[in-house]
Amino acid sequence: MPNISRDEVAHLARLARLAVTEAELDKFAGQLDVILQSVARVGEVAAEDIPPTSHAVPLQNVFRDDLPSPGLTQQQALAGAPAVEQGRFRVPRILEEEA
Incomplete structure (x- = not known):
């Protein structure tokens, strides 16, 4: 006889929104009992003398x-850049500056 009842399995199934048949209630009760x-x-x-481990x-x-x-030096880093301006990578403007 399982320690977990069919009613408890049915309650868990309702909480999990699972549709279970009557036969499955008995089956799951036995399986859950083995797990517990x-x-x-x-x-x-x-x-007590065994430390917990991860x-x-x-x-x-x-x-x-x-x-x-x-x-890299600044010159080495900029050597392959398609566009350079004032010692920096030049990229297209994507945001408008507010004055």
């Missing part, structure tokens, strides 16, 4: 160190 029992067993195994194995950062390196 499994979760309860996991709770029994957890001990990962089963230790993780390690695989990124390289962030070290400063020389960048």
Whole structure:
């Protein structure tokens, strides 16, 4: 006999806006009971002396160190630009300036 009743399954189905048949109510009650029992067993195994973990194995950062390196000069950066004005990239105006 499942610990979760057919009425509770029907209530959950209504909350989730799921249409379930009478046969499905019995089936889902049994399945939900197995799930709830499994979760309860996991709770029994957890001990006070075992610290909570987020990962089963230790993780390690695989990124390289962030070290400063020389960048492009202004002339090098602007060398491939289609248009340059006053040492900057020249782009079409998209907003009107207010006076």
